[in-house]
Amino acid sequence: MFDVITFGSATRDVFLSSKALELHKEHGITEACFPFGAKLDIDDIAFSTGGGATNSAVTFSRLGKLKTAAVARIGADGSGEEVIQALKRDRINTAFIQRIASAKTGYSVILLSKEAERTILTYRGASSGIDAAKIGWEKMTARLFQISSLGGDLELLRHIIIRAKRIGAEICFNPGGHELKHGRAALAPILAKIELVFLNREEAAALTGKRDADLRGIVKTMRKICAHSVVTDGPRGAYAVTAHETLHAAIIPVKKINLTGAGDAFASAYAAAMLKHNDIRTALAVGTANATGVVRHMGAKVGILDRWPTHHELARVKIRKMPY
Numbered sequence: 001m002f003d004v005i006t007f008g009s010a011t012r013d014v015f016l017s018s019k020a021l022e023l024h025k026e027h028g029i030t031e032a033c034f035p036f037g038a039k040l041d042i043d044d045i046a047f048s049t050g051g052g053a054t055n056s057a058v059t060f061s062r063l064g065k066l067k068t069a070a071v072a073r074i075g076a077d078g079s080g081e082e083v084i085q086a087l088k089r090d091r092i093n094t095a096f097i098q099r100i101a102s103a104k105t106g107y108s109v110i111l112l113s114k115e116a117e118r119t120i121l122t123y124r125g126a127s128s129g130i131d132a133a134k135i136g137w138e139k140m141t142a143r144l145f146q147i148s149s150l151g152g153d154l155e156l157l158r159h160i161i162i163r164a165k166r167i168g169a170e171i172c173f174n175p176g177g178h179e180l181k182h183g184r185a186a187l188a189p190i191l192a193k194i195e196l197v198f199l200n201r202e203e204a205a206a207l208t209g210k211r212d213a214d215l216r217g218i219v220k221t222m223r224k225i226c227a228h229s230v231v232t233d234g235p236r237g238a239y240a241v242t243a244h245e246t247l248h249a250a251i252i253p254v255k256k257i258n259l260t261g262a263g264d265a266f267a268s269a270y271a272a273a274m275l276k277h278n279d280i281r282t283a284l285a286v287g288t289a290n291a292t293g294v295v296r297h298m299g300a301k302v303g304i305l306d307r308w309p310t311h312h313e314l315a316r317v318k319i320r321k322m323p324y
Contacts, residue, residue, distance in 0.1 A: 001141045002093065003066035003275070006268075007160060008052030008148030009127040010072035010097070011106035012079035015258060015298045017044040021113045046298035049086045050108060051127055052148025052174065055264035055300050057092045059290060060146070063305045064272035069093035069142070071135065075126040079105035086301075098134055100126050116256035116295070124151070132156045137163050144275055145169050146268060149176025154186065161193050172271040174198040174263065180206055188225050196274065197222075197229045198267040204231045215239075216324045219246050230287075232266060238288065239322065240280050246322040249284035252292045261300025266291040269305070285309070285317040 020040040025031070034040055053072040060068040070092055074080035076099050083105060087094050106127030111119045129151050137159070145164050150156050157179075164171050171194045179187065184207055191197055199222075205212045208221035222229045222241050232238045237250045270287035273279070286309060293303035 001067075001143075002069050003064075003142060004057075004060045004068045004144045004146055004272075005071060005096070005140060005142040006053045006057045006060070006068065006146045006148070007071045007130070007150065008056070009106060009124075009151075010051040010054045010070070010074050010083045011049065011108050011122075011127055012082060013048045013050040013108045013110060013260075013300065015044075015046040015048065015110045015112060015260070016042050017112040017114070017257075017298065018042050019114055021111060044298060046302075048299035048301055049083050050261065050300045051106065052176075052264055054083065054087060054092075055261050055304075056146050056148060056174075056268035057087065058090050058301050059265055059268035059304050060272055061090050061092050063269060063286075063290060063308065064276065066272065066275070067093075069096055071096040071098075071130060073098040073100060073126045073128075073130050075099070075103055075105040076101045077105055079107060080126070096135065096140070098126075098131060102126075103128075110258070110260050112258055112298070116259055118259055120260065127151075129153060130156060132159050135159075141167050142169050144271065145171045146271055147171065147173045148264065148267075149174070149178060151176075152178030152181060154179070154182060154190065157190060161190070165193075170195045172196040172198070172267065174267045175203070177203075184209065184225070191226050194226070195228060196271060197226045198263070198270075199229065199231055200263065201231055201233045201236075204229075219322075219324055230267070230270060232263060238266065238284060240284055242280070246324055247280060247284060248320055248322050249288050250318045252288060252316055254292055254296055256295045258298055258300075259295055262291040262294050264300065265294040265304055281319050282314065284319055285314040288317045289313060 057070040103126040109121040210217040266287040269290035270283040273283035273286040297303040
């Protein structure tokens, strides 16, 4: 039996940082400009593996010291083999990883500016979906199923929920844009069956039908949809929402290098803390600490914590109760 099984994508990533990415803002949008036909110098480069399933699995195994397996799909190629080897180096079980010859392993190029702004060029390839029929469901036992984006496959999501209920596992879900495109009417009955849901503020606004600026309205509507949700808000921290209260955690001020993987790091560390301590304040602090480690480094996994934060370290995260 595993402590945690993660579901989602697995990719090969390259991070490119360059001062040549000239940023300018127009109509509230930050853009990076570079001329086609030019050769631009890259100041730093880092190769890594990514995707919600693998990023989350590393946190559970490395930080949480939990017995972890990952479910994702890769190609029968060198990039796919690197994904497998990277997972094994972090002591993550790869028995549920699907390999197919009909598509290449997903690949992302992450362009980083010196201000830590980013643009991600993504080839989804094999990572665009998981074949539910090829999952060994009867071998899948765990205390927690951690689900990131499934490419909008709600039928697979229903299969995971059925299996979780059958074995008594809890579910944490960090949906992506493809899931949210189904809309509140389709998602609300599903989310009601899930113990913990993570969304960023823009995603929560889209799901609830509220304006981004209407945080109170977002929180009150999320409370009706989910038993326990977390709304992350970038530099403004994160909000944990339950039936009884809303708690806010501020960020830890650090120099940011890269934001890619911070959401996965926060959600998986929060879930690991709930699994270990079942305390929301602790979960907010641990999630914030893990995300802080990630944003300080190139790559989505380099900064993932390899030990549990001390009481003193967790106390750096300022948490307060909100009036709604």
